[in-house]
Amino acid sequence: MNTLFARLCALAFAGTLGFGAAAHAADLKKGEDLVNKGGCMGCHGAGLAKPVAPTYPVIAGQPESYLFHALQQYQAKHQTPIYGRANAIMSGMIAADTTQDLHDIAAYVASLPTPLYAPDRTHSN
Numbered sequence: 344m345n346t347l348f349a350r351l352c353a354l355a356f357a358g359t360l361g362f363g364a365a366a367h368a369a370d371l372k373k374g375e376d377l378v379n380k381g382g383c384m385g386c387h388g389a390g391l392a393k394p395v396a397p398t399y400p401v402i403a404g405q406p407e408s409y410l411f412h413a414l415q416q417y418q419a420k421h422q423t424p425i426y427g428r429a430n431a432i433m434s435g436m437i438a439a440d441t442t443q444d445l446h447d448i449a450a451y452v453a454s455l456p457t458p459l460y461a462p463d464r465t466h467s468n
């Protein structure tokens with residue numbers, strides 16, 4: 344009886360793992376399509392690396408988990424003064440996306456070359 348229970352638990356656990364992996368595997372091509380259809384470069388600029396206004400952030404090449412959580416928060420419109428983000432523009436941009444879409448977008452944007460974090464070569468250490 345105990346053995347059967349242990350096997351059932353193992354099966355249930357493996358099932359959970361399998362589902363989790365499938366749900367979180369990001370699709371770069373899908374992310375690219377969503378970015379192109381969404382017109383993200385209209386504000387974040389060419390390659391999402393040259394914002395059209397100084398108040399718009401460079402998003403190309405930022406860490407995937409950072410991008411994903413930023414998008415998720417805009418979508419959820421977390422508006423407490425302590426946690427989360429509230430931005431009417433960005434909330435509207437991704438309002439219709441699924442969580443998987445946000446993963447795909449984040450993975451694609453993270454894969455782009457970035458002008459951020461470039462080593463400063465103007466002086467030696």
Ligand code: HEC
Nearest residue numbers: 381382383385386399400402410413414430432433436448
């Ligand atoms: C109309 C202009 C505009 C468009 C189009 C736009 N964004 Fe944004 N985006 C902004 C602004 C402004 C911010 C900064 C908001 C804030 O202060 O939180 C921002 C912030 C972000 C951030 C957070 C960056 C960070 O460093 O925290 C991500 C990620 C992002 N946008 C992704 C996208 C994606 C993906 C699209 C296309 C689906 C898109 N944006 C389209 C204006 C835009």
